Amino acid sequence: MSESGSAATTFGDRLSAAVAAHGPLCAGIDPHAALLEAWGLSDDADGLRAFAQTCVEAYAGRVAIVKPQSAFFERHGSRGVAVLEDTLAALREAGTLSLLDIKRGDIGSTMAAYADAYLRDDSSLRADAITVSPYLGFGSLDPAIELAQQTGRGLFVLAMTSNPEGASVQHAVADGRTVAASMIEGVSRLNAAEDAALGSFGLVTGATVGKDLAELGLTDALVTSRAPLLAPGLGAQGATIDDVRRGFGAAEGQVLPAASRSLLGHGPDVAALRAATDAAVEEAASIGR
Ligand SMILES: O=c1ccn([C@@H]2O[C@H](COP(=O)(O)O)[C@@H](O)[C@H]2O)c(=O)[nH]1
Numbered sequence: 001m002s003e004s005g006s007a008a009t010t011f012g013d014r015l016s017a018a019v020a021a022h023g024p025l026c027a028g029i030d031p032h033a034a035l036l037e038a039w040g041l042s043d044d045a046d047g048l049r050a051f052a053q054t055c056v057e058a059y060a061g062r063v064a065i066v067k068p069q070s071a072f073f074e075r076h077g078s079r080g081v082a083v084l085e086d087t088l089a090a091l092r093e094a095g096t097l098s099l100l101d102i103k104r105g106d107i108g109s110t111m112a113a114y115a116d117a118y119l120r121d122d123s124s125l126r127a128d129a130i131t132v133s134p135y136l137g138f139g140s141l142d143p144a145i146e147l148a149q150q151t152g153r154g155l156f157v158l159a160m161t162s163n164p165e166g167a168s169v170q171h172a173v174a175d176g177r178t179v180a181a182s183m184i185e186g187v188s189r190l191n192a193a194e195d196a197a198l199g200s201f202g203l204v205t206g207a208t209v210g211k212d213l214a215e216l217g218l219t220d221a222l223v224t225s226r227a228p229l230l231a232p233g234l235g236a237q238g239a240t241i242d243d244v245r246r247g248f249g250a251a252e253g254q255v256l257p258a259a260s261r262s263l264l265g266h267g268p269d270v271a272a273l274r275a276a277t278d279a280a281v282e283e284a285a286s287i288g289r
Pocket of ligand 1: 028030069160161162163204206232233234235237258259260261
């Protein structure tokens, strides 16, 4: 039995329900130093706490899933990590799914410790799902995969990231297929073990890379994978919802378009941040329909 219900309540099931209720938008909490300043907050753990509380107040109950970016909490040291713990707890209390963007990946034995940190029911830093890096080999993720399966949590595996530099690794061909294709295949195998429309194992496929997915012939594999597709890159990185619609083709219905700075620029007023979030939710709702 997991904290999130039972082994039968998978992250994929809970995500499907959240998307049905709120549409697919993933709203980010990225407390950049420049945003803290723009919100009139100090660039320290107190400013960070006020920022994150406002985000939770504005997003909770309005979006399918919220993605705190760990780096912006870690840069404030142990007090920042304490704010991250409290932010994850506040999202849980509000009944809103959390996806901690922390991109962990290491040799298996160390990966097991990372898994304990974020995926155990009794961890203070637990999230509903986390991002992981498979670039020490897909098999190095096994400890996190096993714990996520036991506790009904999810993983989002980096496949085609939104940054232009990602292509040098992810488009590379090994054993007759691109590195990205082998990550999609790994996730596909995991989701095949679950009997659900949407799997608990997702992929990070930037909103900026839809054209590449099509050119590399990856669209069908994405559909077969039943993976939720985290698509960061809206707004500040230049991608639009139309890019997602055009680029992801038949996989469009699996996409969770993600936005951080383009929403957060509307703070610190909670009502203004809510209004911007509602507008983004409405725009994202056109995806897959
Ligand atoms: O490929 C990736 C993976 C993760 N990210 C993260 O998403 C947000 C994007 O923020 P914006 O302000 O909307 O650009 C940020 O936390 C990144 O670390 C990504 O952009 N691309």
